[in-house]
Amino acid sequence: MKLIIDGVIENLQNGGGCTVYFDQILSFYQKHNNKLNYIRYENSHENITLNGSATKTFRRELRVLERWRDVDLTEFGKDNIFHSTHYRLPVNKKNNKIITTVHDFTYEIYRKGPAQWMHSWQKNRAITKSDLVICVSHNTARDLMKYSPINESKIRVVHNGVSDSYYKIEGIDKTNEVLFVGARGWYKNFSMAVDALALIPSLTLSIVGGGALTKEEIAMLDQKIPNRYKHLGRVSDEQLNKIYNRVYCLLYPSSYEGFGIPVIEAMRCGCVVIAVNESSIPEVAGNAAYLLDKPNPLAIADALKELSNSSGYTKLQHAGLLQALNFSWEKCYEETQAVYNECL
Secondary structure (H helix, E strand, O other): OEEEEEOOHHHHOOOOHHHHHHHHHHHHHHHOOOOEEEEEEOOOOOOOOOOOOOEEEEEEOOOOOHHHOOEOOHHHOOOEEEEEOOOOOEOOOOOEEEEEEEOOOHHHHHOOOHHHHHHHHHHHHHHHHOOEEEEOOHHHHHHHHHHOOOOHHHEEEOOOOOOOOOOOOOOOOOOOEEEEEOOOOHHHOHHHHHHHHHOOOOOEEEEEOOOOOOHHHHHHHHHHOOOOEEEEEOOOHHHHHHHHHHOOEEEEOOOOOOOOHHHHHHHHOOOOEEEEOOOOHHHHHOOOOEEEOOOOHHHHHHHHHHOOOHHHHHHHHHHHHHHHOOOOHHHHHHHHHHHHHHOO
16 A cells, blocks of 8 residues: 655644654655655645655645645555545545544634634544544543544554754753743743743743744733843754753643643753643653643742752753653654554
């Protein structure tokens, strides 16, 4: 059977978790000289690396409403394994095995209105018509059974990995920076993090990713922690690795995650993590992070102060380095390949 990857995600986002996921597993897939058929659409960001000697790229016109449309596999013949990067299905489902990866249920929990309806309709359709469904955590698998229930025998949990670009650098002195990584809206509790920092004048806040600061965010930061924050914007893996290594801790107060890759990235660098004891975070962090049962500014501030205990801080650093060893993109690839093999 031939593996066909529908690369529409490259037209929907320039980077982001889903793109990283497919870029990493396909990188290992190609390293093993596996035959890969990849559909790439015009005006794509082309941020998934295709360099395998057995890789064939099929370029297609980007149709109106492409993200919502089924994919024609006529040119590939019969007996294919189809894996879309964004909840799509082949036109002819009879002669194809379908794999879908589900990352989270953020839309179902936090969004409302037409965008949520369309996303959930497409996701549910892909899930119910797939032969096997990959979930990136047991928490996502539980959410799937709540929001889009199927026969549990079709679910395979394959944890995300973490890039080898993140590692502990010896000899770097820790600063007084608290790091906030990624999106800042909704359930990410960014304002809660700012309120907590306002209670500890000795610490500063470094903000990575998540797009430009809004006027409202700048006003809040200037009012609550004036001259104690830096927006570093989008940084390279190499730069982020150095940041993880130098900061006091990663503050990751998100109330919901499908996985939570920054938690493991930080741990690989020996960076202590403060996070919320909800969704996938306990599964990913294990006993290697400071987990808050009821996140609020005062609880976060207390956690930040408690980390100043050198023995407790060092203990979490070592525990994090060990916990991070449980996750790698190579392991993710191997387990994904095993799912493909089930379709043979």
